[in-house]
Amino acid sequence: MRSIPGPIAIVGIGLMGGSLGLALRAAGVADVVGFDPDPTTRDTAREIGAITRNVDTLADAVAGATCVFVAPPLGTIVDVVRDVLAVAPSECVVSDLGSVKHSVIAALTVEERTRFIGGHPVCGGEQSGVGAARADMFGGATWFLTPTAESRPDLYQRVYSVIAATGATPVAIDADVHDQLMALVSHVPHVLAAALVNQAAATAPSGREALRSAGPSFDDLTRVAGANPPLWADILRANASAVGDALAQYRQRLVEVEEALQADDRQALIEIVAAAAEGRRRLRTQRLAGASDGETWEITVAIPDQPGAVSQITTALGHGHINIADLVLRPGPPGGVGEFVVCVDGAATANSAVECIRAIGLVAHARVL
């Protein structure tokens, strides 16, 4: 692993910001500067070792930083990101830890986008606050990054390295694709769970409460219901368009079930449940897969000297479900052709990676290390 350049700043030190600090300190980052509007939080963060310095203003936090992670409550994230970009050094990369990405990027100018790479570590916990922070929060987790065509490749490489140091797997993804996926696999499930609890709580035919008859399947479906109402209201609002679309599609799937019931169409019902069985099987199989054959392959791509190329390649690999073990950028002369090198595990993954890169019109070569 390449050494992490410091200092790194964390703005907003709750569960995620605090865990990031602990993880970076555990990875050997010497200087982690922290700012939080709450002075007590700043003090606690330093006491538990999540930061090495606490400062009183946002400007002090980002002054001299090479990398700033913004992790305030989701509802304020756009404003804080813009505040940070306004005072951060021009060579500093700014990222965030919010669970919705399009709305942040859409709020930035083209210039701001060259220095901002959105991020979303897919992990967390029941508790909140810096007191619940832990250094192993990100180990093995997917950490989505949403570079854009404007993102500076060197800044992307830097934030990639810092994130990889936490133990997370950075995965590049288009911001809109990210938001659509999160709508479906996270935000809609929370809505479905809440709606089911609320309907059961409101149902008591002849006085017999539905909630009192709840068994294991109801428990499974509703376990995530009701967590942190203001936070979830803000998550849903930040991703309103994608969540609304997914819910409308979902309602249509329920209508199909209702129509099959009305028609007493046994075969249609069997097919709906059987398709779900196949989906669950795929989900399990994909998780078991991904074991490497032990060989690391290096894929070298000749890239033109334009900012969008690295974002395009890593996003293509992310969409193609290819985990990047390491990533090196070798810029060419100004206006010339540079090299971009990604490392992956196993020959099969290397072949898939080469195909993904060729599909976007670039030349890639793979070799085993």
Next chain:
Amino acid sequence: MRSIPGPIAIVGIGLMGGSLGLALRAAGVADVVGFDPDPTTRDTAREIGAITRNVDTLADAVAGATCVFVAPPLGTIVDVVRDVLAVAPSECVVSDLGSVKHSVIAALTVEERTRFIGGHPVCGGEQSGVGAARADMFGGATWFLTPTAESRPDLYQRVYSVIAATGATPVAIDADVHDQLMALVSHVPHVLAAALVNQAAATAPSGREALRSAGPSFDDLTRVAGANPPLWADILRANASAVGDALAQYRQRLVEVEEALQADDRQALIEIVAAAAEGRRRLRTQRLAGASDGETWEITVAIPDQPGAVSQITTALGHGHINIADLVLRPGPPGGVGEFVVCVDGAATANSAVECIRAIGLVAHARVL
């Protein structure tokens, strides 16, 4: 516990029928006769001790039985119940273990209903078949019973005693109420889970598969998806009306979320999630409650000599969430007034029980034992 009169017959020996046999044998029932259309299943059932005798025909199984439990696949349950009622002795009570109740009762004549008490033990397992049967299947489980106005009180008392011997808690409930509740807490959750998996499996923006981004909340929501497609198709069909109604109501709840998203109504979204938090809290609290103060109370009800009274009392107590620890019927002279005695745990429960019974116009007295 009163001794269980034998022989007891089990018709259809899968996971549930086999477990019932094991539980009854463990409770000391001397004679458990079993019939299953598959001879190998019958042999296995006797080998594992789920039944003491296996017979070759349904008529042989029910001949001389005091109590018959029908536990075939749900799709055939109405036919098998009617076949059993056609050959069962007139003094024999017939029950079933199906998870939907209205459709069975609706298929019976008034005379058949005097001898049939529908049942539904709320338990089960991932596996199926008599090989997976276990004696402790019913321990602590709710076992719904759906007596009707036509049910003979002595037969209800008998099936109640047999079920209590398995370790289950018998709870009387109106068949339609039962089906509405099961639609909401079990059948709809299975539909929601299947629809969510199917939507995720069909979603792959820019090639990035939604299923591959699934995290813990998606797992929770979809754990029950895809189980046994033909069985679940039949469960949904058997409860088509209640499931269809619940799904339509549920879609309306999703529309409310979509409208709040479109209006960017943060307060409405917070209220929806907060209501779910409150529902989950009630669910947990109700499960922790129910601890008795150690005293058993006996509630005596004077009942007119008419079949419906006992069903009416026990169903009222079931709807009122009052667990009956024991139940004794003391018939009066023909045409006269008899006594019905139920035992409950704790003074508070006894008071609630008396209120429930008085609310349906009967006189009840409670005393501590």
